[in-house]
Amino acid sequence: MDQIILQILNGLDKGSAYALIALGLTLIFGTLGVVNFAHGALFMLGAFCTVTLSRILGLSKEVIDETRTDFLGNPLKVDVPYIYDWFGESAGAAIIDWAVPLSILFSIPIMIAIGVAMERGLIKHFYKRPHADQILVTFGLAIVLQEIIKYYFGANQIPAPAPDAFIGSFDFGAAIGMDPGAIIYPYWRIVYFFFAMILIAAVFAFLQFTTFGMVVRAGMADRETVGLLGINIDRRFTIMFGIAAAVAGLAGVMYTPIVSPNYHMGMDFLVISFVVVVVGGMGSLPGAVLAGFVLGILESFASMREVIEFLPGINQVVIYLAAIIILLTRPRGLLGRKGVMED
Amino acid sequence: MLGLEKKDFNLLLIVAALVVLAPVLLNPFPEGSAMAQFNAGYPDLMQRFVIFGIFAIGFNILFGLTGYLSFGHAAFLGVGSYAGMWMLKLLSINVIPAIIFSMLIAGLVSLAIGYISLRRSGIYFSILTLAFAQMAFSLAASVLTPITGGETGLQTNLNDPRILPGFLGGGSSADGNIPKPSLFGIEMTATYEISVGNWLWTLNWGYAICAVVMLIAFYISIRIFRSPFGLMLRAIKSNQHRLSYTGLNTRPYMLACFVISGMYAGLAGGLMAAMDPQVGAERMQWTASGEVVLMTILGGVGTLIGPVLGAGLIKYFENIFSKINKATLEMWFSFAPDWLEGILVSIVYPFIGKGWHLTLGLMFMAVIIFLPGGLVEGGKRIGDWVRGKRGKAANDGAEVKTPAE
Structure with missing residues (x-):
């Protein structure tokens, strides 16, 4: 029993990341009809927004501390971040400690700007070209983005720890009346799950309850008619591209304490998130979210020792296997709409 | 000649000349000069040029003719490598059985994967092939370790059985070293150096064999492009539905094309194992599949010579x-x-x-955006421009060469 709950919990945080990336991919596909292979790179850029912010916050000057001496007896030089000067030492330290959550605010405008620039600068010219060309050009863009990051940040993983308050684990077993220590779960993963849920809810609410979202949904259903009604649908779709980029970026920002970012983390997630989108059904937003969580939980169940002993290697391939089975038996995916990308 | 039209035969001759003269052409700078580091005429790299050329030719048969974009082709290369490696270990150190078996096994694997993947087309086909390739990669790196050597990979060993008789390359080597892959006693690493003045040219048996195989592969690809079968594949690319309405079942054609393409990849994998007897799973990773896509597109998808050019260019970049x-x-x-x-x-x-x-990446994007026909189209446009026939002629040329859709 505790094993099952533990695996579901493990699946939830991975599933949240899959769901967020797949949600962004589907937003782009559903609105613009573009298969965006650079979406993993956007996730990676989001993660590096965190790295950048924590570096900016950490910018410091050398101050000679008269009260202490180093081992040679000279006055000790201490690095004091500039932020201490502005906000005082305790507040400054807290800000640096909370760099990851603060990056959310920092990354939203950046990611929206990147997304809009990408759409206006490049993707716009590819609407009329075949899907294969769209895949290829965004694949090229992904390589370029990741190499730029590699040039500036190096090839190594850069840790970005969670705030001190969230370090450590939550004793989930004790909370639901089981033996203490039976199910231990890191705090940050709980935070990630709730963050993902809030973000997903926000995107859905935005599409469902605002006029802007209504127009976008209408455009997704029939772009031409909405255009004929005198609405500048292209501009709204551009903004949706920016929002999708921001969703991917935020998924990356919050993922940094779980996996330290490196320049190819996007590519690692990209393949799986495409599988997620296809399993959920091309162009279906609820499908993408559902498939993200289903596949995440499936993956963590497949990594249980009992399952691996029974079917060795299943944990490595279960996602792809599920995708193949679903694609062959339910060509539209779990919640796919009729008439979207049916060959 | 050889059942080819004059134009195609000339192309084959040009490629043959380039391949034969490669050790000279790729070493344009004198030894010891400052530019010598741009010489690419060393055996290891030349072998890579032709092996990846074969890989890209095969990929182009699938993508160039039918427009089906496979994102999992490296899996066949890897399967071919492993199969070839096992033949070198079990049968004989002779490369011929290794290459034949690597083609056969890759053909079988591609038959199975193709049979399933080809039920869908477009983006779904790409994702299915990608999923299969990632499965193959993950399994090769983990569970299939007894067969694939896992993360350490697979090498030839001193005490491999090699059951074929000695004159076919079986048995263990006389001098107690690990035997090197050979062709009836000629080792693949056997190298002769010729120096003319300050220039140093390297001739290598492994390269010679790869080059011969590559020329045969290129010839077969020309024949496929010009055959009724090739025409059928192009018809599938331009409108598969219409073809079905005429009462034709396109599946067998697609499957045959996919298997041929997979066998080309297997051949390339087998040659890789024969030239350098160690195989690792990273050869099958999806980035490797992406690489062959890059090669084909850069060179010119759907053209005969494009993939070879693209493969050469990327490998040159990578190494030099x-x-x-x-x-x-x-x-x-x-x-x-x-x-x-x-x-x-x-x-x-x-x-x-x-x-x-x-x-x-930038080059690749530029090619996709401005030159969908790749380097071949670029060369054509320059050629037309030089001949002063810009305008109509160039436009016609671009129309004909519009790549995969």
Whole structure:
């Protein structure tokens, strides 16, 4: 029993990341009809927004501390971040400690700007070209983005720890009346799950309850008619591209304490998130979210020792296997709409 | 000649000449000169050129003719490598059975994967092949370790059985060293150096064999492109539905095409194992599949020679361009005043050396955006422009060469 709950919990945080990336991919596909292979790179850029912010916050000057001496007896030089000067030492330290959550605010405008620039600068010219060309050009863009990051940040993983308050684990077993220590779960993963849920809810609410979202949904259903009604649908779709980029970026920002970012983390997630989108059904937003969580939980169940002993290697391939089975038996995916990308 | 039209035969002759003269052509700079690091005429790299050429030719048969974009082709290359490796271990150190078996096994695997993947087309086909390839990669790196050697990979060993008789390359070697892959006693690494003046040219048996195989592969690909079968594949690309309405079942054609393409990849994998007897799973990773896509597109998808050019270009970049370092750059720009030199070096530096992938990505994007027909179309446009027939002729040329849709 505790094993099952533990695996579901493990699946939830991975599933949240899959769901967020797949949600962004589907937003782009559903609105613009573009298969965006650079979406993993956007996730990676989001993660590096965190790295950048924590570096900016950490910018410091050398101050000679008269009260202490180093081992040679000279006055000790201490690095004091500039932020201490502005906000005082305790507040400054807290800000640096909370760099990851603060990056959310920092990354939203950046990611929206990147997304809009990408759409206006490049993707716009590819609407009329075949899907294969769209895949290829965004694949090229992904390589370029990741190499730029590699040039500036190096090839190594850069840790970005969670705030001190969230370090450590939550004793989930004790909370639901089981033996203490039976199910231990890191705090940050709980935070990630709730963050993902809030973000997903926000995107859905935005599409469902605002006029802007209504127009976008209408455009997704029939772009031409909405255009004929005198609405500048292209501009709204551009903004949706920016929002999708921001969703991917935020998924990356919050993922940094779980996996330290490196320049190819996007590519690692990209393949799986495409599988997620296809399993959920091309162009279906609820499908993408559902498939993200289903596949995440499936993956963590497949990594249980009992399952691996029974079917060795299943944990490595279960996602792809599920995708193949679903694609062959339910060509539209779990919640796919009729008439979207049916060959 | 050889059942080819004159134009195609000339193309084959040109490719043959390039391949034969490669050891000379790729070493244009005298040994010991400052530019010698741009010489690409060493056996290891030349073998890579032709092996990846074969891989890209095979990929182009699938993508160029039918427009089905497979993102999992490296899996067949890897399967071919493993199969070839096992033949070198079990049968004999002779490369011929290894190459034949690697083609057969890759053909069988591609038959199975193709049978399933080809039920869908478009983006779904790409994702299905990608999923299969990632499965193959993950399994090869983990559970299939007894067969694939897992993360350490697979090598030839001293005490491999090699059951074929000695004159076919079986048995163990006389001198107690691990035997090297050979062709009836001629080792693949056997190399002769010819020096003419300051130039040093390297002739290598492994390269010779790869080159012969590649020419045969190229010839077969020309025959496929010009055959009724090839025409059928092009018809599938331009409108598969319409073809079905005429009462034709396109599946067998697609499957045959996919298997042929997979066998080309297997052949390339087998040759790789024969040239350098060690195989690792990373050969099957999806980035490797992406690489062959890059090669084909850069060179010119759907053209005969394009994939070979693309493969050569990317491998040249990977091995030579990536070696340029800051010191070399400073030497190049030493004519400029110091402040200008600093600026120039800092502008160019991100694009060379370890950053060659950036250049590759930018080049790739530029080709997709401006030159959908790749280098071949570029060459054609320049040719037309030189002949002063820009305008109508160039437009017609571009129409004909519009790549995969």
